[in-house]
Amino acid sequence: MHILFFSRFFFFFVFLTIILSSKGFASDAxxxxxxxxxxxxxxxxxxxxxxxxxxxxxxxxxxxxxxxxxxxxxxxxxxxxxxxxxxxxxxxxxxxxxxxxxxxxxxxxxxxxxxxxxxxxxxxxxxxxxxxxxxxxxxxxxxxxxxxxxxxxxxxxxxxxxxxxxxxxxxxxxxxxxxxxxxxxxxxxxxxxxxxxxxxxxxxxxxxxxxxxxxxxxxxxxxxxxxxxSIASAEMIKYAANSFLSVKISFINEIADFCELVGADVDEVAMGIGLDKRIGAEFLKPGPGFGGSCFPKDTLAFLKAAEKNGTSLHVIQAAVDVNDFRPSKIVDRLETMLGSFDRKKIALLGLAFKEETDDVRASPALKLMEIMVKKGAFIQAYDPIAGTQVQNDSPNFEVKASLIEALAGVDAVLLATPWKEFLEFDWTKARLLTKGDLFFDCRNLLDPVTMNEATFELIQIGKKIDRF
Ligand SMILES: NC(=O)c1ccc[n+]([C@@H]2O[C@H](COP(=O)([O-])OP(=O)(O)OC[C@H]3O[C@@H](n4cnc5c(N)ncnc54)[C@H](O)[C@@H]3O)[C@@H](O)[C@H]2O)c1
CATH class of the missing domain: 3.40.50.720 (NAD(P)-binding Rossmann-like Domain)
Structure with missing residues (x-):
């Protein structure tokens, strides 16, 4: 009798354990x-x-x-x-x-x-x-x-x-x-x-x-x-992690600029160094600088916290300085190629600070837009998701509902956020819409051969620039 009771209980227990594990919960969860x-x-x-x-x-x-x-x-x-x-x-x-x-x-x-x-x-x-x-x-x-x-x-x-x-x-x-x-x-x-x-x-x-x-x-x-x-270590871990990643981004952006001067290709260089496990391949993609709701504010807050405690974080300060100048560096380069921004129409592709989000807080795309508008350009922007998040209070800036509308009649294109839609777009057809052929892909997203076939003059970051 007892044996029967215990064996039933045992099988019920095993059954329950299997059910709970199949739902993904530990038996002690x-x-x-x-x-x-x-x-x-x-x-x-x-x-x-x-x-x-x-x-x-x-x-x-x-x-x-x-x-x-x-x-x-x-x-x-x-x-x-x-x-x-x-x-x-x-x-x-x-x-x-x-x-x-x-x-x-x-x-x-x-x-x-x-x-x-x-x-x-x-x-x-x-x-x-x-x-x-x-x-x-x-x-x-x-x-x-x-x-x-x-x-x-x-x-x-x-x-x-x-x-x-x-x-x-x-x-x-x-x-x-x-x-x-x-x-x-x-x-x-x-x-x-x-x-x-x-x-x-x-x-x-x-x-x-x-x-x-x-x-x-x-x-x-x-x-x-x-x-x-400890609590203090955990607080420090969060800021140190975000700051380290910010340093990596500013580092590869500076290396990219150097690559342009000596005929090296930053994507090859990033791969060559990133394959070293001590370095790691993540966050070695050059671009318009770090943005979003975390890195810019967290690096600054970390610097301020260090200052309050009587110390300096020189490496992080350098990463922030490099980042602050990044958008104007990109705009200056586009300006050199265009001659001037005065009354030029530019298609700005992407407004979110990165792909797959609608967050535009501290987005480099918006900084690029502001600088170009100040220089007299008219911006036709498009983002697959984030368009409605941007406040539009300048007559020289318009958010368009489609990529085709953003490209219509522009003198140049500036790709700021690496959305998949841009990667999959038919750029040969797009070329029929644009007035000029200049295409600055500051995320190194697009394939140079495809863009060349589409008769765009493609400029990317950290690539050979013997034309200029
Ligand atoms: N967004 C990220 O990717 C991310 C990643 C890691 C850490 N963090 C950190 O997490 C925190 C939150 O970031 P977020 O991006 O979610 O911010 P958020 O601005 O999107 O959300 C904060 C929310 O808090 C609400 N709120 C403010 N005061 C409140 C109160 N007294 N009672 C109830 N609700 C209140 C606001 O209305 C808002 O909805 C920040 O410290 C941020 O640095 C953010």
Whole structure:
């Protein structure tokens, strides 16, 4: 009788384990109730992916329009694969959106802070949103919680957040805090979240780090490295990582300029150095400089943080300086080839700071546009996704609805964002639309032979320039 009972129990247990593993969850995986404060790029991707791996997540934001549209299954950002996951998890009742921040704090055991830390006027990270959130958390701390900061913040900020929460914690409710830097890249953020190289958490208490490890257990199961550090190290890791990648970009851009002078080809050089594992092939693509919502502001904030601590980061400063001059260098080169921008029509291809995103924050394309407009050019711009994100307050700048419209009657073309649509376009037909034949591909995206056959005079970065 006993044997029969235990054997049935054993088989039921094995069956349950198989079912759970087939769903991608570790047999010891636990589902938590999580609140995410700030539903921007990071908060939305984080919240949706945490729901996808089995947790119950409430994403909150003060922006009513954003939350209303999310509750209707409409995604305010363009991010590959995100929409399907949001809709799926909304239907499965694992993902909720609300503007009731206090309620989201009170009803969840784990809170992630993902509000923005934009650049302030003096270049430092503006921490107002983060500190506001800390005050709201403190006031609503009615039962024990663990708080993970994900916003990118300078060294020492998590300690300040802890103090603010403590000062507003009138119920003296116990809480723990950790810092979990976010490394996702816009354009591939869902995949980056689900398949990261590494997951880092900084915590004072080992239990906080191990709780974080449990939250992301299904992701770690796929092979990502897990690193638990002090809070200060985790804060530093985020800035140091972004700064290192920025240095790599400025480095290859300078090498590209040098290549032009000596007849070398930067793409061959990048491959030759990138095959060395110590260097790595990523981020060795020359272009109009780094942009977007992270690298420009994070490098500046890192420099400012160093200055405040009485030191200098010369290498990072040099990378920022190179980057600041990059767009004007490109425009100057185009101007030399055109003679002048005065009353010239230019097709600007791409407005997003990179492909596969609609984010135009600190986009090099917009800097190129501004400089050319100042020099008297008329810009006809086109972006497959980001066109509606750009404010159009200059009569010399028009966002067109199609690539064909952007090319009509232009003296030259400047390709600023490497969208696939540009790669697949029929450039022979396009040549019938343009007035001039000059084509500056500052992403080295297009095939020189194809463009030559289409009778465009193709200029790319870091290539031989014996014509000029
Ligand atoms: N965007 C990225 O690729 C990326 C990658 C890694 C890290 N980060 C960092 O993550 C943080 C968030 O970046 P983002 O791009 O998602 O910013 P974002 O501007 O897209 O989103 C921030 C959101 O926070 C909301 N918010 C502000 N104050 C709030 C409050 N008190 N309560 C509730 N909501 C509030 C805003 O309305 C906004 O929707 C930043 O620190 C950023 O540096 C961003």
């Amino acid at each position: 636990r589902c938590y109730k999580i609140g995410v404060i700030g539903t921007g790029y990071v908060g939305l991707v984080l919240g949706t992916c945490l729901a996808e791996i089995g947790h119950t997540v409430t994403c909150c934001d003060l922006d009513t329009r954003k939350i209303d549209s999310l509750n209707n299954g409409l995604i305010p950002i363009y991010e590959h694969g995100l929409e399907e996951l949001v809709i799926k998890n909304l239907h499965d009742n694992r993902l909720f959106f609300t503007t009731e921040v206090a309620e989201a704090i009170q009803s969840n055991d784990i809170i992630f802070i993902t509000v923005g830390t934009p650049e302030s006027l003096n270049g430092e990270a503006n921490l107002d949103f983060v500190f506001d959130t800390a005050r709201t958390i403190g006031k609503n701390l009615k039962n024990p919680k663990t708080i993970f900061v994900k916003s990118t913040v300078p060294m020492g900020t998590v300690q300040k957040i802890k103090e603010i929460i403590t000062n507003h914690n009138h119920f003296n409710t116990p809480f723990e805090i950790g810092y979990a830097p976010e490394f996702l890249r816009e354009g591939s953020s869902v995949n980056d979240f689900m398949n990261p190289d590494r997951v880092v958490v900084g915590a004072e208490n080992p239990d906080t780090a191990s709780l974080f490890k449990k939250i992301v257990a299904p992701i770690l199961k796929k092979g990502a490295k897990f690193l638990s550090t």
